Amino acid sequence: MTSPALSIHQAVKTYSNGFTALKGVSFSVQSGEFFGLLGPNGAGKTTLISAMAGLSRLTSGHISICGHDVQREPNITRKLLGVVPQELVFDPFFSVREALLFQSGYFGLHKNDEWIDEIITNLGLADKANTNTRNLSGGMKRRVMVALALVHRPPVIVLDEPTAGVDVELRQNLWQFITRLNKAGHTIILTTHYLEEAQSLCNRIAMLKHGEIVALDSTENLLHAETDKQLALTLDQKLPENLRQQIIKEDGYNYLLKLADYSQLATMLQSLQNQNINVRNLQILENDLENVFLRLTSDHMKDEK
Ligand SMILES: Nc1ncnc2c1ncn2[C@@H]1O[C@H](COP(=O)(O)OP(=O)(O)OP(=O)(O)O)[C@@H](O)[C@H]1O
Numbered sequence: 163m164t165s166p167a168l169s170i171h172q173a174v175k176t177y178s179n180g181f182t183a184l185k186g187v188s189f190s191v192q193s194g195e196f197f198g199l200l201g202p203n204g205a206g207k208t209t210l211i212s213a214m215a216g217l218s219r220l221t222s223g224h225i226s227i228c229g230h231d232v233q234r235e236p237n238i239t240r241k242l243l244g245v246v247p248q249e250l251v252f253d254p255f256f257s258v259r260e261a262l263l264f265q266s267g268y269f270g271l272h273k274n275d276e277w278i279d280e281i282i283t284n285l286g287l288a289d290k291a292n293t294n295t296r297n298l299s300g301g302m303k304r305r306v307m308v309a310l311a312l313v314h315r316p317p318v319i320v321l322d323e324p325t326a327g328v329d330v331e332l333r334q335n336l337w338q339f340i341t342r343l344n345k346a347g348h349t350i351i352l353t354t355h356y357l358e359e360a361q362s363l364c365n366r367i368a369m370l371k372h373g374e375i376v377a378l379d380s381t382e383n384l385l386h387a388e389t390d391k392q393l394a395l396t397l398d399q400k401l402p403e404n405l406r407q408q409i410i411k412e413d414g415y416n417y418l419l420k421l422a423d424y425s426q427l428a429t430m431l432q433s434l435q436n437q438n439i440n441v442r443n444l445q446i447l448e449n450d451l452e453n454v455f456l457r458l459t460s461d462h463m464k465d466e467k
Pocket of ligand 1 (some may be wrong): 183
C-alpha cells in the first residue's frame with residue numbers, strides 16, 4: 163500500500179509561553195485528495211502547517227509526508243511539500259522571474275524555465291514577470307507566493323489562506339490552476355475562511371477547534387447529516403406545545419426549528435393544521451458548510467466562557 167500524502171499522529175505543540183496550540187491532532191490525507199483544514203481564528207491551523215513544513219518542531223507526535231518523517235528526513239520532505247504561507251515574505255531585490263529561478267536553484271533545478279513560464283501564465287503574472295517583487299500589489303505578491311511554492315512541482319501542496327484579501331480574478335485563476343494540478347495527481351491541503359470555496363473544492367474536511375479535531379469527514383457527509391436541516395416558519399399564532407422541543411430560535415411568530423427529515427415536516431404541518439394554526443411562510447434551510455462550521459464553532463464560544 164502506498165503511504166498517505168500526509169500523516170499526522172498525535173501532534174502536540176506547546177509554545178514556550180506554556181500555551182498548547184495543538185492537543186494531540188491525528189489524521190491522514192491520501193494521495194490525490196483535495197483536503198480542507200478549517201477552523202476559527204486561533205484554532206491551530208498555521209501551527210500545524212508550520213510543523214508540516216518543518217519550520218517549527220512539535221512538542222510530541224509525528225508528521226510524515228509521503229511516508230517520510232518531517233523531523234528525521236527534512237531534506238526529503240522539503241522537496242515533497244510546497245507551502246503557500248499566509249504571510250507575504252520576499253527577497254525584495256528580485257523580479258518575479260528571478261525569484262522563481264532562484265527558488266528553483268534552491269531545489270537543485272537548473273532547467274526549470276518551461277515550468278516557470280507555465281506557472282507565471284497560469285497565475286496571471288505574465289505582465290509582471292520582470293517587475294521587482296517589492297513593487298507589486300498585495301494581490302500580485304500573493305500570486306508570487308503561490309508560484310514560489312509550486313516551482314519544484316511538489317506532490318503535496320499546502321495553501322494557507324491563499325485567497326485572503328485577493329480579487330475575484332485571482333481566485334478564479336488560482337482555483338482553476340490548483341484544480342488542474344489536483345487532477346494531475348497533486349494532493350492539495352487548503353485552509354480558507356471562505357467556506358463556500360472549501361465546500362466546492364474539497365473532497366474531505368477536517369475542522370480544528372482549540373487545537374483539537376472536532377469533525378473529520380467527506381464534505382458530502384458533513385453537508386448531508388440529516389440532523390442538520392432547519393425549518394424557518396412564520397405562523398399566525400404561537401407554536402403549539404407539542405412542537406416546541408424543535409425550537410432553535412424564536413422571534414414573535416417566527417420560528418427556526420430543527421428538522422430531522424422530510425417526513426417529520428409532513429407530521430409537523432399536519433399537527434399545525436389539526437390545531438387550526440396557519441402557516442404564513444415556510445422555508446427549508448438546507449445545510450451548507452457555514453452551518454456546520456457555525457454549529458461547531460458556537461460550541462467553541464460556549465467553551466471559551
Ligand atoms: N509563537 C507563539 N507563541 C505562543 N502562542 C502562539 C504562538 N504562535 C501562535 N500561538 C497561539 O496558538 C494558537 C493557534 O494559532 P494559529 O496561528 O496556529 O491559529 P490559526 O488556526 O492558524 O488561526 P488563523 O485562522 O487566525 O490564522 C493561537 O491561540 C495563537 O495565539
